[in-house]
Amino acid sequence: xxxxILSSCCKMSDILAEGVTIVEDINKGREPISSxxxxxxxxxxxxxxxxxxxxxxxxxxxxxxxxxxxxDTCSESLFAEIGRxxxxxxxxxxxxINVAFLPYESQVFSLDNPTSFKSFYGxxxxxxxxxxxxxxxxxxxxLCDTLKEYPAIRYRKGLDENAKLAEEVNRRLTAHKADNPSxxxxxxxxxxxxIIVDRGFDPISPVLHELTFQAMAxxxxxxxxxxxxxxxxxxxxxxxxxxxxxxxxxxxxxxxxQHIADVTKKVTELLRSFCESKRMCTDNANIKDLAQMxxxxxxxxxxxxxxxxxxxxAEACMKTFKASLDKIIExxxxxxxxxxxxxxxxxxxxxxxxxxxxxxxxxPFEKIRIILLFIFxxxxxxxxxxxNKLIEHANIKNHSTIISNLQNLGCNIIAGGRNSGKTLxxxxxxxxxxxxxxxxxxxxxxxxxxxxxxxxxxxxxxxIAEPAPINTTQTTVNSARFGHWHKNKxxxxxxxxxxxxxxxxxxxxxxxxxxxYEVTRSTxxxxxxxxxxxxxxxxxxxxxxxxxxDQDSVPTS
Amino acid sequence: xxxxxxxxxxxxxxxxEEARPSEEQSPEEAQPLELYMFQGEDExxxxxxxxxxxxxxxxxxxxxxxxxxxxxxxxLTSVRRISSIKRDSNALGRDIKARGEAIxxxxxxxxKRSKELEEEHxxxxxxxxxxxxxxxxxxxxxxxAMCEYNRAEMLQRENCKTRxxxxxxxxxxxVSREQIEEMIETGKCSLFSDNLLLEGRTARxxxxxxxxxHKELLELEGRIRDIRELFFQMALLVEEQGCMLDNIQANVGxxxxxxxxASAQIRQAVRYKKNNPCKKLFCCCFPCCR
Numbered sequence: 001x002x003x004x005i006l007s008s009c010c011k012m013s014d015i016l017a018e019g020v021t022i023v024e025d026i027n028k029g030r031e032p033i034s035s036x037x038x039x040x041x042x043x044x045x046x047x048x049x050x051x052x053x054x055x056x057x058x059x060x061x062x063x064x065x066x067x068x069x070x071x072d073t074c075s076e077s078l079f080a081e082i083g084r085x086x087x088x089x090x091x092x093x094x095x096x097i098n099v100a101f102l103p104y105e106s107q108v109f110s111l112d113n114p115t116s117f118k119s120f121y122g123x124x125x126x127x128x129x130x131x132x133x134x135x136x137x138x139x140x141x142x143l144c145d146t147l148k149e150y151p152a153i154r155y156r157k158g159l160d161e162n163a164k165l166a167e168e169v170n171r172r173l174t175a176h177k178a179d180n181p182s183x184x185x186x187x188x189x190x191x192x193x194x195i196i197v198d199r200g201f202d203p204i205s206p207v208l209h210e211l212t213f214q215a216m217a218x219x220x221x222x223x224x225x226x227x228x229x230x231x232x233x234x235x236x237x238x239x240x241x242x243x244x245x246x247x248x249x250x251x252x253x254x255x256x257x258q259h260i261a262d263v264t265k266k267v268t269e270l271l272r273s274f275c276e277s278k279r280m281c282t283d284n285a286n287i288k289d290l291a292q293m294x295x296x297x298x299x300x301x302x303x304x305x306x307x308x309x310x311x312x313x314a315e316a317c318m319k320t321f322k323a324s325l326d327k328i329i330e331x332x333x334x335x336x337x338x339x340x341x342x343x344x345x346x347x348x349x350x351x352x353x354x355x356x357x358x359x360x361x362x363x364p365f366e367k368i369r370i371i372l373l374f375i376f377x378x379x380x381x382x383x384x385x386x387x388n389k390l391i392e393h394a395n396i397k398n399h400s401t402i403i404s405n406l407q408n409l410g411c412n413i414i415a416g417g418r419n420s421g422k423t424l425x426x427x428x429x430x431x432x433x434x435x436x437x438x439x440x441x442x443x444x445x446x447x448x449x450x451x452x453x454x455x456x457x458x459x460x461x462x463x464i465a466e467p468a469p470i471n472t473t474q475t476t477v478n479s480a481r482f483g484h485w486h487k488n489k490x491x492x493x494x495x496x497x498x499x500x501x502x503x504x505x506x507x508x509x510x511x512x513x514x515x516x517y518e519v520t521r522s523t524x525x526x527x528x529x530x531x532x533x534x535x536x537x538x539x540x541x542x543x544x545x546x547x548x549x550d551q552d553s554v555p556t557s
Numbered sequence: 558x559x560x561x562x563x564x565x566x567x568x569x570x571x572x573x574e575e576a577r578p579s580e581e582q583s584p585e586e587a588q589p590l591e592l593y594m595f596q597g598e599d600e601x602x603x604x605x606x607x608x609x610x611x612x613x614x615x616x617x618x619x620x621x622x623x624x625x626x627x628x629x630x631x632x633l634t635s636v637r638r639i640s641s642i643k644r645d646s647n648a649l650g651r652d653i654k655a656r657g658e659a660i661x662x663x664x665x666x667x668x669k670r671s672k673e674l675e676e677e678h679x680x681x682x683x684x685x686x687x688x689x690x691x692x693x694x695x696x697x698x699x700x701x702a703m704c705e706y707n708r709a710e711m712l713q714r715e716n717c718k719t720r721x722x723x724x725x726x727x728x729x730x731x732v733s734r735e736q737i738e739e740m741i742e743t744g745k746c747s748l749f750s751d752n753l754l755l756e757g758r759t760a761r762x763x764x765x766x767x768x769x770x771h772k773e774l775l776e777l778e779g780r781i782r783d784i785r786e787l788f789f790q791m792a793l794l795v796e797e798q799g800c801m802l803d804n805i806q807a808n809v810g811x812x813x814x815x816x817x818x819a820s821a822q823i824r825q826a827v828r829y830k831k832n833n834p835c836k837k838l839f840c841c842c843f844p845c846c847r
Contacts, residue, residue, distance in 0.1 A: 007806035015805070016694040021601075022687045025809050031683045035598060079561070083568025096559040179559055225806070244804060298785070298792035299707040305796075 001100075001112050002041045002071050008102055008246075026051045030062065037092070038063035043100065044074035053085040067093040072100040072142050098176070100142040101532070105247060107520065108513050109532035111139045114545075116534040117506050120161060121199075121408040123550040133161070136534065137168035140503060143532075144194070145176045149499055150184025151192035153464040154456070159198045159410055161505065166196050170464045191498035193451055195461065199506030200409035201425065202443040204336050204376055206509040206542045207369045209329045211321075211438050213263045214256035215510035217245075217313055218538045220320040230312045243309045251306050257514045259435055260321070264314045271307045274300075328356055328366055329437045335373040341436045349374055357394040365543055367394040368402055375403070376424060381412040405549040409506070444502065444531070445515035451500055452519070452527050500529045507537035507545075600674065600684055604667070608691045611663055615695075615702050618656045622706045625649045629713040643773060650780040653706060657787050660699055664794070667692050681811065693802045700795050703788060710781055717774045724767045 003025065015023070024030050026040065026048055038055075042048040055062040066087060073096055082088060102110040119132045144151060153170050155162040177183050184192070199206075210216055217223060223245070232241045245252055251270075255263050271290075278297060290308045293300075331352050334340045346352070353370050356362060371390050375382055382390075391400050407413050411424075428446045450456040504512070508531055516531040628646050671688035678684050718737050802808070 003806060003809055007804060007809075010805065011803045012690060012805055012808055013694045013697055013803055016690055022683055022690065023805055023809050024683075033683060073559075074561070079564065080568065083565055088565055088569050091562070091565060094560070094562045094565050096561060098558065298789040299704065301792040301795065302704070 001043055001102075004102055004112055005071065005099060006041060008104065011248075030055075032060065032062040034061060034064055036063060037065040037067065040066055040068045042068070042070065044070045044072065044078055044096075046078065049078045049081060053082065053087055056085065056087045056090060061090060065090045065092050067091075068095070069093070070096045072096065072098055072138055098142040098145045100139040101146075104532070104536065105513070107516050107528070107530050108508070108536075109143060109530060110536055111136060111532070111534045114507075114535040117199075117545050118549060120505055121405075121549055123405070123408060133165050133168055136505075137165060137172045140169050140194070141172035141176050144173055144501070145180060145183060147499065147501075147530075148183050148185070149189060149192050149194075149501070150177055151194040151499065151501060153194045153196070154451075154461045155196040155464070156198060156201055157460050157462055159200065162196050162198055165505065166464050169194070169196070188498040192500070193498075194501045194503065195447065195451060196503050196505065197444070197447070198410065199504060200406075200411050201504075202512075203406060203409060203411050204373065204424070204440070205442040205444070205511050206507065206537045207372050207539055208332055208336055208440055208511070209325060209369070209539070210511050211260050211329070211435065212257050212511070212514060213260055213314070213317070214245075215514070216260055216317045216321070218510060219540070220325075221313075221316055228309070228313060230309075230316070232308065232312070241309075249306060249309075251310055255310060257517060259438060260314065260317055261435070263310070264318065267307060267310050267314060271311070274303060274307070324362060324366075326437075328362065328370065331356060331370060332373055333437055333439050335370070335377045336440045338377060341439075349377055354393065357390065360395075364394070364396045364399050365540055367396055368399055368543060369539065372403065372406070375413055376411070379412075379424070381414050384414050387414065399543075399547065401548075401550060402543050402546045405546045408549050440511075442509070442512045442515050444504070444512045445519060448500060448502065448515065448519045448529055449522075452523060452529075497526050497528060500527055502529070502531045504531070504533040506533065507535050507542060508533035509537045509539075509542075601687060604670070604688050604691060607663070607667060608695060611660060611667070611695050612698070614656060614660050614663075615698055618653065618660065618702050619705065621649060621653050621656065622702070622709055625653065625706075626709045626712070629709070629716070643776070647776065647780070650783075654780075654784050654787070657699075657703065657706075657784065661787060661790060664692070664696060664699060667695065668794075686808070686811075689802075690808070693798055696791075696794055696798060697803070700791055703791055706784075707781075707788070710777060714774065714777055717770050717777070721767050721770045721774075724763050724770070728763045728767075 003023075006023075012023075020039070021036065022033075026042060040052055042052065052066070052068070056066070068082075068091060082091075100111075102112045104110045113132075113136070116132050116136065119126055119129050150173065153166050153173070155166040157163075184190070209219065217228070221228070226245050228243050228245055229240055230243075232239065243249075247253055251267075255266065258266070275293065278300065290304055290311075293304055297304075330341075334346050334352065335349055339345050353374050356370050357367055371394065374390075375387075387403065391397060391403075403413060425443055425446075427441070427443055428449075430441055447456065447461075451461075502516070513531060513536075516529040520527065520529045625646065628642065628649060631642055667688075671685065671692045674682075674688050675685040718734060721737055722734070
């Protein structure tokens with residue numbers, strides 16, 4: 001995990017510039033290089049510590065000296081083991097840097113722990129659940145430590161785990177505060193809040209087809225580990241190119257939350273104005289001309305590659321969309337919103353979903369998503385025979401566990417079944433004009449807005465400890481200016497405004513990530529909303545995880 | 558951040574007995590030392606020296622580019638001794654080109670060396686990976702430097718065009734940017750051929766101004782065109798490498814378990830066999846028996 005943290009923060013060229021020669025994985029056998037000192041960036045788990053000790057067990061040490069950095073607090077027993085081994089003689093540095101999370105984006109974090117979904121919501125109780133909660137709490141506490149926040153912790157009243165996690169986080173946070181008293185200092189920091197919410201609170205968002213660039217790309221295309229692969233005719237011959245979609249790509253940061261229709265328009269527009277400013281005469285700048293342009297003006301390779309990537313990406317999304325999805329998405333939006341595009345409540349949802357279910361061209365996962373949305377639409381769940389009939393129609397018998405396992409999340413699937421009485425929370429009426437096929441806003445956005453305006457109901461969202469009394473809302477602007485000489489990517493450490501941190505147990509979807517940015521923007525930067533979870537969800541990933549929830553968990557190594 | 562080195566020292570002082578038994582073993586095992594030494598030590602030294610030299614060269618290149626930028630601004634602000642300023646700019650441009658090509662040649666050599674190392678020691682060996690990382694890193698740095706040069710020249714271009722426009726306005730003629738572009742393309746000052754009837758010293762001096770700017774622009778174009786070949790090769794190189802090589806996770810993913818060469822163990826086994834105490838004892842006893 002420490003490797004992924006490092007990878008998301010720096011590039012190879014950054015660390016090479018600082019004098020690092022090579023990066024290795026501690027769990028693999030390594031060549032001894034006894035002339036160089038080694039920096040160990042590891043999580044304080046048994047496996048890594050043993051590997052560390054092994055490096056210095058034989059007569060000849062693998063490296064000249066060791067500088068050890070733990071990502072979070074090292075337990076006493078492991079610490080003692082290190083102290084007793086020969087490593088202790090060559091250790092020059094030993095620090096706990098308290099960064100045990102992955103900064104996925106500027107306002108999104110991840111704990112890089114996808115297996116926690118099963119541990120939390122699995123049908124078979126596993127003992128590892130408590131350790132999992134403790135680990136997560138520690139990771140969240142390191143996040144607050146890094147951000148220098150000491151927020152008031154709230155959780156959603158519904159699932160017991162929420163309260164357990166919240167209390168654990170509180171405990172760890174207090175421990176960190178003892179070591180690091182500067183946490184939470186600042187004029188407005190007393191208003192910061194950390195809200196813990198479970199996935200069952202809003203099961204619609206991860207299942208719905210979204211039409212914003214990032215959500216759509218991750219849903220429809222096969223993007224693993226943020227790498228997008230495509231065929232290109234670049235400066236050389238046609239070959240496969242891999243592009244990393246992260247915040248180094250300015251155009252991606254601009255476009256990722258925009259609707260796909262806007263994206264295609266915007267990219268072609270930007271490309272055209274770029275060409276005009278560089279005096280390249282093209283009538284309509286499209287992908288095929290890019291190769292030509294690159295040959296004529298190789299000094300603009302970086303910019304042109306960027307445009308090429310995004311054009312390809314947008315085109316790929318649109319292709320998949322046009323193939324089968326436009327009808328499905330219409331039905332989905334109607335079901336999710338409860339009203340059709342004109343604002344009238346839909347009368348007979350069954351009629352609209354049956355043709356989709358009977359259509360054999362549509363994949364099973366899409367059909368399951370429609371069925372799930374239908375069930376959520378019917379607030380009290382549906383009868384078991386109805387459900388079976390639907391499954392028959394859609395011919396998805398072998399995936400039916402997905403639907404039944406949703407009950408583990410606390411959702412109301414079977415009328416009168418396990419979770420009867422629980423309903424999905426009511427959502428705000430939104431009057432902004434949106435595209436017809438993108439009317440849905442994630443429920444978490446309502447929570448964010450209410451929390452910022454201090455309107456969040458204290459009974460449904462109780463505090464762990466009463467927050468400090470809110471003093472005057474005079475924001476001191478001078479301290480905000482102070483941080484601006486740090487023009488690197490993380491001036492958030494010096495931010496003086498309050499923060500709202502949302503942690504979703506069980507995965508966060510792209511639409512919810514987008515909401516965090518939108519809400520931050522709507523407060524004009526006074527509040528900063530961060531959202532994160534144990535991992536980032538894609539709809540197919542979510543459904544796959546749900547499928548195996550009732551099976552026995554695989555013993556983790 | 559919590560510094561726990563102090564705690565560790567406490568542990569050390571508490572348990573010194575652990576260290577002693579291991580020290581007694583060391584003299585016997587001193588021999589296999591060289592077997593564990595890093596094989597590619599001296600090669601890495603070479604590569605580092607080369608990398609350092611190249612970084613120095615690139616620093617010089619960047620300084621040259623900055624000087625060119627300053628020179629360009631001087632050209633615009635002072636009206637005198639245009640020819641000498643122009644000469645300096647051209648000289649700088651040539652310098653940059655020469656340096657750039659030298660660096661590129663070294664980069665190619667480094668690339669070849671890194672490929673050789675890969676074949677010799679295997680793609681996953683530490684030496685090969687180190688060489689490759691350095692290669693990628695230096696290529697990127699060079700690419701950056703060239704882009705900066707391009708930006709400086711483009712800036713100069715825009716400034717010249719603005720000056721021309723302003724001068725033309727002073728003369729009383731509105732010249733649009735497209736017309737200036739045309740002028741540059743065709744390389745002719747056709748715009749002013751119909752102004753032969755202009756009178757007045759100011760108008761004439763303004764005309765000479767514009768002609769000078771125009772000439773400067775043309776020379777700029779020439780400089781860029783010269784160096785274009787270099788840009789093209791750079792672009793090819795960077796494209797080949799792709800952006801994933803800069804990603805740490807991708808790099809670590811390619812590492813493989815290091816398997817110490819079997820020959821080392823065999824040598825050790827032979828040595829132990831020779832030092833077999835039974836044999837030694839036997840030899841000792843023999844003279845005694847005599």
